[in-house]
Each structure stands twice: as structure tokens, then as C-alpha cells.
Amino acid sequence: MPSFVQYLIRTLFPHDVLRPTELGADVMILATGVIIVYYLTKQKKWLYLWNEWLTTVDHKKIAVMYLIAAVAMLFRGGVDALMLRTNLALPTTPVISDLEYNQVFTTHGTIMIFFMAMPFIFALFNAVVPLMIGARDVAFPRLNAMSFWLFAFGALLLNISFVIGGSPDAGWTAYPPYTGLLFNPGPGENYYFLSLLIAGIGTTMTGVNFLVTTLRMRAPGMTLMKMPMFIWATMATSALILFAFPPLTVALAMSLFDRLFGSSFFTLAHGGLPMMYVNLFWLFGHPEVYIVVLPPFGIFSEVVATFSRKALFGYSVMVVSIISIMFLAYGTWVHHFFTMGAGPAVNAFFGLSTMLIAIPTGVKIFNWIFTMWGGRIRLTTAMLYQLAFIPTFVIGGATGILLATVPADYQLHNTYFLIAHFHNVLIGGTLFGLLSGMYYWWPKMFGHKLNERQGQWAFWLYFIGFWVTFGPQYLLGLKGMTRRIYTYPLGFGWHELNVISTVGAFIMGAGFVVMVYNVVWSLKYGEKDLTGDPWDGRTLEWALPSPVPEYNFARIPVVTARDAWWDMKQKGQTLANSLRPEDMRTIELPKNTPVPFLLGLAFFVVGFGMTFQWWVIVAFGAAGVVASLVYSAFDYDEHKHVGAEVIRRTEAALGRLQG
């Protein structure tokens, strides 16, 4: 064999990707790939895939792609979690080794935060925001597609680490010196930094896009204080992204430079300061917590109002509290490392600022409860998640206050108490919120409802599984069990609680299986949504047919009240049957383009080349990036026109025209 082939095999498939689990994953990935290629070729779907999906700039289709990616990543992250839990239930006979355990908890955290929660949020932003504010698309449709493809190829880069070269293994926070070359020479951490840098560019652009969309694209008459709460949440989240992702970019770049180009940011030998990374990371990381929880707050505000048939209680106070959470989010990052030893004054400041956030959050909780008070409540799946969210999130918040108490934190830092706390808010807040939003807006996205009975089965499995998993972990934390250990001695009294926790994790896994069954079943047999307003909704997206035509609104409505659609229904002015055929106008829409996909691909090539420091490949990828950008700068053919006649026919077929 030529020596470079040997070198390639040694580099791409080192010992730690040749374990049985990895080989099994290799086979499954290959098999899935072959099946997909076979199916696409057999059904002659390649052109369809390219024209309708890969080159699309339509926010509704981008939303669907984000959603598919998010659910796939929920599966990957969930399987990681089950592997971790299985190991901890069997301390005497570990199923996976210590090294593999490190890799699995690292990818579990990284994937769940960056490649599950974020795209899930962007799926709902894309699906709903333009419809809610009465717009034809987001402010920058092409940039939106670029964001998606940068995210998708970033996610791909992180995921192939599992089978090519080796996974990152320094935790999802990737602190130095664990990531330093001295202690971590393989390509794993390069994968981590590069995939997050690439996906991070996409996320930052999404923040810009949705901030400008909500600021400038609203229908006439929709003043700031007439915006739905979900739009407020979108705006606050986008602003948080704008301010939070740059410090992360800098921190990741510094670590990458240390590894690839010999800088000395975090290496103690040359005056490096590892705690600088930790500060920069959490300067991003704490606002990130609110980036993933504010959109669910917005979702719950819509869901609770719709299913209680009441306007949201205390709208203006809700706005004030969401804005104050947004600002306070920047003043709390040191609470992630009180044990750094910054001194009592600094720690007291950050402890207090953390507790302050409980006030606006508490206000929101009360307002959701008061919205339900006296309302006509319908217990749909979306509403069940809301009802489960309130007590779960209150308990998660209360244990957060405990952790913000500095002396208690010195005891609880990095124990399972912390693990239980942040899963409590991330699952109880973020995941429940996103699933609630998925069930709520599914008819709008796909034109049919998800089966309610199956949905409620999935809900109960998630909810019960969640408490069985994380309830015992609070106790384990109090008993001193620390995070990121792959086994433990039997004598500490941790075993029984760990077994219960693992059972809970598998109950949640069953919830996921039921949810996927629910989705697949409903694709075929789900109840069609013919009215466009299956829940008797309050906001503008329900004024449109489901699924929504490409141009969204045949004519942009003028908004006069806060719950715009509800108000129109009360006044008998519905969009349906109110437009005359002669009202139709030619509509300008963004045109499909292959540039975003190719740009993402080029970034992927750069990332892959850099991971293994193969500079020729990097040069190819960089040339692709430059070519995509230059091509896009000279491309003035950005729009297409949909004629009035086409719209007239489409609207008439949907039964939405007078006469």
C-alpha cells in the first residue's frame, strides 16, 4: 500500500473510531445513505430535491428543513443520553469506556444546545414570524437560506467526527487546558471549534435577519405594542444573539489558533490565561440560556391565550419583563464559575443579579396563570405542555436561585444537583415550549393536525420520564455525586437513585418514539386542516389557508388591534371571502438560488480541511467561499414576479375570493 494511503487510514480511522458502537454507526449511516440515494434515483426526485428544497429561499420551506434537522439531532443527542445513563446504571460493568464516555457527554451537550435547540427555535421563527406580522418573507431571504446551510453543514461537520477521526471529548464547554494540544492532540476538538464557528456565523446572521424582520417588515398598523408576544420574544432573542455570539466566536477562534497556529492564549507556559476562555464562553453562554428560553416564553404566551380563549393577561407587563430579562441576561455570566475565586464582592454581585432575573420570570409565570383564570381551557397537547411547563419551570428556577447563593454553590458546583437544575429548565422550559409550539403550528406548516391521542401519550411519557430522570439527580447532587464520571464505587449509596434515573431516561426515549410515530402516522392519516384556523386562533397566521401559499398574503392586511385575527373575526372582517378578484396585484418574491447551499458546502470543505490541517483542501474550500460571495455580489436577478392572474386562480381554488 502506498504510504499516503496508510497515512490517510491512520488519520481518518484511528483506534477510537473503530470500537463496535462506532462501526455499528458507520454501517447504519452507510445503509441510510444508500437507501436515500436509491429512493431519490428510483423516484427521479433529484431535480425536485434541488429545485424545491436545496435552492429554496422560502421561509416556510427553510422552516421545514430546520425542523427535520432538529428532530434528527434530538435523536442523536437522545441516544447519547441513553448511552450515558446506561453506563451510570451499571457502575460495576461499564458498557462504554471512560474515553468514550467523555466523547459521548461532550457531543450530547453540544448537539442538544447548538444543533437541536437552536434549529428548533429557528424552525418556529421561520414558520411563523413572517405570517404573524403580515409579511411576504423575512427581511433577507437569501441570507436566511445561507444561515440554514451554514448551520446544516456545521452540524454535519460535528456529526462526522463520530466516525471519521474521533469525537471531541472536553465537554460541551470545551475549557482549556482540556482542549490544549498538549492534552488533546487528536482532531476531535478541531471538529468542535470549527463546526461551532461555521454554525455560529449562520446563527449570528439569523439574529440580524429576524431583528430587522420584526423591526421593519410588520404590516401597517402593527405598532410595537400591538405585536403578538411571540414577536416580542423573537425580537428579544435576536438582540441577544447579536450581542452573545461574537464573544463565543472570539473564544472559539482563540482556542483554534492555540491548537493550529501556535498562539499562546490559554497555554500557561507563555503567559496564557485559561480563565479568559471561561469568561468569554459564559459571556456568550448565559445569554444563550435566554436565547433558548425566551422563544418558548413567546410560544407559551400564544398557546395559553388561544387555548384559554382569552387575551393574554398583562400584555405590557409581559413586554417589560421580557425586555428586562434580555438586559439582565448579560449581567450574570460569572455565576457559572463562582469557584474561580473572584472574591466575595464580585460573587455577591453576580449572585444578586442572578436572583434578580427571578422577578421578571415570576411575573411572566403569574401572567400565564391569570390568563388561564376564568378562561375556557381546552386541554390539547400544546396546552398540556404549557400546564406541565409552569410547575416544572418554577422548580427549575427555584433550584437556580439555590445555585446562585454563593456559599451553597461552592458545595453544589459541578454536582448532579447542577445537572438536574439545568435539565430542569432546558427540558421543562425550552423543550416543552418547542414541542408545544410544534403541535400548535404543525397544521399551519403541513396542512394537517398531529393526532391528539398519540400526542398526549408522547406528552405523558416525556413529562413522567423527565421527573423520574431528574428528580433523583437532585438527591444524587446533594449526596455529592459529581458530573462527568463514567462509573463510581458502590458504597456511596448512589446506585439505586442512578438506576431510577436511567429508567426515567428510557421512558423519555419511549416518548420520543411515540412522538415520531405520531408524526409519521399523521402525515398519512392526520385530520386535514381545511379552514386554516383549526384552534380558533388570535394572531394573523391563522388568517391564511394551511399550508400557506408561496406568497403568504394575497394582500397585506392593515392591523388595528393587538390580537389582530381575533379582532377581525369579532368584526366579521375575515381575510377569507373578503377580497374581490380585481383586488389582486402582481407580487414580487425572492428567487431560488444555489449560492447558499454552495457557500455552506465550501465552508464545510474549509472546516474539514482545517480539522486535519490539510491546507490544499482548505484552499479549495476558501476559493469556493470567495467564489460564492463574488457571484452573489454580481447577481442582480434576485426577484421573480407572480402575476395577479396566478394569485387570483390560487386564491379562488382555496375558496378565498368573493363571488
Place this chain on the structure above:
Amino acid sequence: MSLPVAEENLEQHLPLEFSDEKESIKITGFWMFLVTDVLIFGSLFSSYAVYRSAFAQGPTPNQLFTFGPVILETLLLLTSSFTIGLAIYAMRKQNKKALMAWLVVTLLLGAGFVTSEVHDFVGYVASGATWHQSGFLSAFFFLVGTHGAHVTFGILWAVTLLIQVARRGLTPITARKLFTFSLYWHFLDIVWIFIFTFVYLNGKIV
């Protein structure tokens, strides 16, 4: 009762780059992008402040910096900020020739700045002050290098703009692109003022 609907295109009297609603929205978007860039430089400046005395085995700022080239770079960049202002002024007057001339002058001044800075960097590295030597040098090269990379990118961007203006003349789209470029260029100038003050002046005097 029929529903009130909005008109599609309202006539407004605004400067060329704001005259088309879609282009005007892109200018808002560019401001938001600049916010993220401010945060990038904010993170770099705060890192520099933290690493400022982490000299390890490497030189101190006072030993490293020489004022001559730094003053030259400052003059070049500040002048280029003035000339891009003149270019936008010419654009508002619909004077394509003057616009292109001032844009070329801006580019040349920018290129002079980058050349001088690269020369500085090569000199530092030749004297053994690589960023491997110390935390201070790492932070210095990262901060000042990121600014230099921005200027270099700006020059390449402006070249594509020159070609577009030459081909298409002044339309709402080209005008918007030129206007956002001028925002970017002024922004880099402001960042340089901070670099000059907090890195070079501060390092030399304090």
C-alpha cells in the same frame, strides 16, 4: 364588510440608497451586522486589556512598538475615511465619475495602510516577537490583525463595487451597496482610533 388592505408601493422622496424600501431595509440590516462587529472588537479589546501585561518571555509594548509607521498608518486611514465621505457626497450629487475617483483614492490609501501594517508585522516576527511568545503578543496580533483583515476585505469588496458601478451606474441597488461600504469603512476607522489609543499610545507611554 371588506377588509382594509395596504398599498404595495408608496412613493417617497429619500436619498437614492433609501428610495427603494427593500434596499432601505438592507441598510438597517447592515447596521445590525455592524453591531455584531462592534461586539467582536469589544471582545478583542477586553481580551487585550486582560493580556496586556502577560509578557512571559516576550517583549513589552514599549520595546516592540515604533511610532513612525503607526503614525503613517493612522494618517492614511483617517484620510481614507475623509475620501470615502467625499465619494458618498459625489454619489448624492449623481456624479459617477467623481464617485469612482474618490473610491479609487480610498482604496489606494487603504492599500497603503495594509502594506505598512504587514511590513510592521513582518518586522515584529523577524525580531522574534511571534504570537507564540506571550499572551500579550497573541492578543495584540489577534486584535490588530483582525482589524487589518477587515481593511483587506474592505478593499476587495470595494473593487467589486467599482466594477458594478462602472457597469450599472448609480441605481438604488448600487447606491445602497456603496453606502453600506462607507458605513463599514468609517467603522474600521473608528476601531483604528481605539487601537491607536489603547494599544500603541498606551503601550508606548504608560
